[in-house]
Amino acid sequence: MPKYIVVAGGVMSGVGKGVTTASIGKILQEHGYNVTAIKIDPYLNYDAGTLRPTEHGEVWVTDDGGEIDQDLGTYERFLNLDIPKRNNITTGQIYKTVIDKERQGEYLGQTVQFIPHIPDEIKKRIKDASNSYDFVLVEVGGTIGDYENIPFLFALKSLEREVGKQNLSYVLVTYLPIPSHIEEMKTKPTQQAIRLLSESGIFPDFIICRAKKPLDVVRKKKIETYANIISEHVISEPDIETVYQIPLDLEKEKLGEKILKEFGMKSKKQPNWAGWKNLVDNILKPKKNVKVAIVGKYIDIGDYALADSYLSINQSLLHAGASLNMGVEINWLDSKIFEGDKTQENQRFSGHKKSHRFFSESLNVLRDYDGIIVPGGFGSSGVEGKIKAINFARINKIPYLGLCYGLQLAIIEFARNVCGLKDANTTEVNPKTSAPVIDVQPAQREILEKSMYGGTMRLGVYASVMKDKTQVLKLYEETGRLLEDTKRLQELIKDKRHAFRIGILTKGNKIVLERHRHRYEVNPSYIALLEKNGLVFSGYYIRGDKTKLMEYIELPEHRFFIGTQSHPEFKSRLGNPSPIFYGFIRACGMKK
Ligand code: GLN
Numbered sequence: 001m002p003k004y005i006v007v008a009g010g011v012m013s014g015v016g017k018g019v020t021t022a023s024i025g026k027i028l029q030e031h032g033y034n035v036t037a038i039k040i041d042p043y044l045n046y047d048a049g050t051l052r053p054t055e056h057g058e059v060w061v062t063d064d065g066g067e068i069d070q071d072l073g074t075y076e077r078f079l080n081l082d083i084p085k086r087n088n089i090t091t092g093q094i095y096k097t098v099i100d101k102e103r104q105g106e107y108l109g110q111t112v113q114f115i116p117h118i119p120d121e122i123k124k125r126i127k128d129a130s131n132s133y134d135f136v137l138v139e140v141g142g143t144i145g146d147y148e149n150i151p152f153l154f155a156l157k158s159l160e161r162e163v164g165k166q167n168l169s170y171v172l173v174t175y176l177p178i179p180s181h182i183e184e185m186k187t188k189p190t191q192q193a194i195r196l197l198s199e200s201g202i203f204p205d206f207i208i209c210r211a212k213k214p215l216d217v218v219r220k221k222k223i224e225t226y227a228n229i230i231s232e233h234v235i236s237e238p239d240i241e242t243v244y245q246i247p248l249d250l251e252k253e254k255l256g257e258k259i260l261k262e263f264g265m266k267s268k269k270q271p272n273w274a275g276w277k278n279l280v281d282n283i284l285k286p287k288k289n290v291k292v293a294i295v296g297k298y299i300d301i302g303d304y305a306l307a308d309s310y311l312s313i314n315q316s317l318l319h320a321g322a323s324l325n326m327g328v329e330i331n332w333l334d335s336k337i338f339e340g341d342k343t344q345e346n347q348r349f350s351g352h353k354k355s356h357r358f359f360s361e362s363l364n365v366l367r368d369y370d371g372i373i374v375p376g377g378f379g380s381s382g383v384e385g386k387i388k389a390i391n392f393a394r395i396n397k398i399p400y401l402g403l404c405y406g407l408q409l410a411i412i413e414f415a416r417n418v419c420g421l422k423d424a425n426t427t428e429v430n431p432k433t434s435a436p437v438i439d440v441q442p443a444q445r446e447i448l449e450k451s452m453y454g455g456t457m458r459l460g461v462y463a464s465v466m467k468d469k470t471q472v473l474k475l476y477e478e479t480g481r482l483l484e485d486t487k488r489l490q491e492l493i494k495d496k497r498h499a500f501r502i503g504i505l506t507k508g509n510k511i512v513l514e515r516h517r518h519r520y521e522v523n524p525s526y527i528a529l530l531e532k533n534g535l536v537f538s539g540y541y542i543r544g545d546k547t548k549l550m551e552y553i554e555l556p557e558h559r560f561f562i563g564t565q566s567h568p569e570f571k572s573r574l575g576n577p578s579p580i581f582y583g584f585i586r587a588c589g590m591k592k
C-alpha cells in the first residue's frame with residue numbers, strides 16, 4: 001500500500017507549497033523510493049485549459065493531453081517524471097463525475113449528497129492515481145481556511161481512517177512574516193493556520209516554515225508548543241536564490257530521514273546529491289552568461305503576471321544553462337515595438353525582476369542578444385512584430401528558436417521573404433489570405449465553428465519521425481532523448497486510448513516525443529515550395545489517414561534556426577534538459 005503525504009498551506013498562497021511538495025518527492029526519490037504527486041485544485045473549472053494565463057499562470061500540458069495547473073510542471077521538473085492528467089483533481093471534475101453518475105442511475109435511487117458522495121469521489125480519484133507507488137504526495141491547493149478546501153480536507157481525513165494514520169502524514173507549509181516596521185518574525189498567523197487545520201481534525205506531523213530568514217530557536221519552540229509536535233519536525237525553509245536549492249536545504253535538516261522514520265521506514269539507498277548540487281552551483285555561479293530575447297505579446301497584464309505566463313520557457317532555459325554551466329539572462333520584448341506602434345513605445349514593464357522588462361527600441365535592439373525566441377501564442381495581436389524579429393534573426397544569423405506559433409510565424413516569414421508569397425499568412429490572422437501557409441485542419445475547423453474551446457486543441461504528446469542528418473535529430477541523439485524501441489513508446493503504442501499519438505510508424509524510424517497545444521498546422525500544399533527554397537522539415541507526424549503534419553523546421557546554413565510545432569518546454573527537467581533548448585543555449589554561447 002502506498003504511503004500518503006498530504007501537503008497543505010497556511011497563512012497565504014504563493015509561499016512555495018508546490019516546490020516544497022516537489023522537493024519532498026525529490027528527497028524520497030534520492031532515498032530510493034518510487035514517488036508520484038497529485039495536485040488538488042479547489043476551483044470549479046474542469047481543467048486549466050480555459051483559464052487566462054495572465055491570471056493563473058501558464059497552462060501545463062501533460063503527455064496524455066491534460067491542460068493542467070503549473071504545479072504538475074513543478075513536480076515533473078523536479079522528479080523527472082511524466083505525470084498523467086488524472087493527478088490533477090479539480091472541484092469541477094469531482095462534481096461533474098458525481099452528477100454524471102447520478103444521471104446514469106449509478107447511485108441506485110440514493111439521495112446524492114455533499115457528504116459522503118463528494119469526498120468518496122475525491123478519495124477514489126486519489127487512490128486511482130496512487131497504485132504502484134511507494135509514496136504519493138497530495139498537495140491541497142489554496143490556503144487552509146478557504147471554504148472551497150473543506151470537501152478535500154474532509155476526504156483526506158477519511159482517507160487517513162481508511163489507510164491508517166501510520167500510512168498517512170500531514171505537512172503544513174506555512175509563512176512567517178517579518179513586518180518591516182517591527183523587524184520581528186511573527187508566528188501568530190502560523191498558530192492560527194494550525195488551529196484552522198485542527199478544525200478539520202488534522203494535526204500536522206511536520207511544519208515547514210517559509211520565511212525571509214531561517215527560523216530561530218525561540219520561534220521554533222513557540223510553534224512546537226502550539227502545534228504540539230516535536231521541534232525536529234518544525235523545519236525552516238528560508239528564501240533562496242533558486243527553487244532547486246530547496247531539496248538540498250531540507251536535507252540539511254534531515255527531512256528525508258525524519259519522514260521515513262515517521263512511517264517506520266529506512267532509506268533504501270544512500271542519497272547522492274552531487275549531480276543535483278553541481279547543477280544548482282551552475283545556476284548560482286555560471287561560468288558564462290548569455291542574453292536571450294523572448295519576443296511575445298503582452299497585453300492586459302498586471303505588474304506581476306508576466307514571468308509566470310511563460311514559466312516553462314524560463315525553466316527550460318535555466319535547465320539548459322545549468323547543464324552547460326551557462327547563465328541565461330532573459331529579456332521580454334513586446335513584439336508591438338517592432339511594428340512602430342507609438343503607443344507601445346516607451347512602455348516599460350515595471351515587474352519585480354529587472355530581467356523581465358519591456359524595451360522601447362526598434363529592431364536593432366535585437367543585435368544585443370545572443371539568441372531570440374518567439375514563444376507560443378494565439379490571435380493576431382503583435383504578430384507582424386514577431387515576424388519582423390524572426391526576419392532579423394534569419395538575416396543576421398542570430399540563433400532563433402520558434403515554439404509552436406514561433407514555428408508557424410517563421411514559415412510565414414520565409415514564405416513571404418524567400419519564396420516571394422507576399423500575402424503569406426496563417427488563417428488564424430487572415431482567413432482570406434491568398435497564401436494560407438498555416439491553416440486549420442478540417443476537424444479543427446468544425447470545432448471552432450461550434451465554439452467548443454475546452455480541451456479540443458491538438459493536445460499532449462505526439463510522435464515525430466525524424467529526418468536523417470538534420471540538426472534537430474542530432475540534438476535529440478546527443479541528449480539521449482531519441483526513442484526507437486523504448487519502453488515509453490511501447491507503452492503508448494499498447495494503450496488504445498493513446499495509440500493515435502504515435503501515428504503511422506515504419507520499422508527503424510527515429511522517433512521523438514513532445515507535447516502539443518495548438519489548432520493550426522503547416523499547410524501540406526506549400527511544403528514542396530518551402531523545401532525547394534531551402535527550408536528543411538526535420539520531422540513530421542504521420543496521422544492515421546497518412547497526412548503528414550510538420551513538427552520541426554531548420555535552416556541548414558544558419559547557426560541555429562529551429563522551429564517546432566510542439567512545446568518542448570513541457571519536457572524539460574533539471575539534469576535532463578530539453579534537447580532543443582540545450583542546442584539553442586549552446587549556440588547562443590558560441591562566438592559569432
Ligand atoms: N495559435 C497557434 C495555433 O493554434 C499556435 C498555438 C501555440 O503557439 N500554442 O495553432
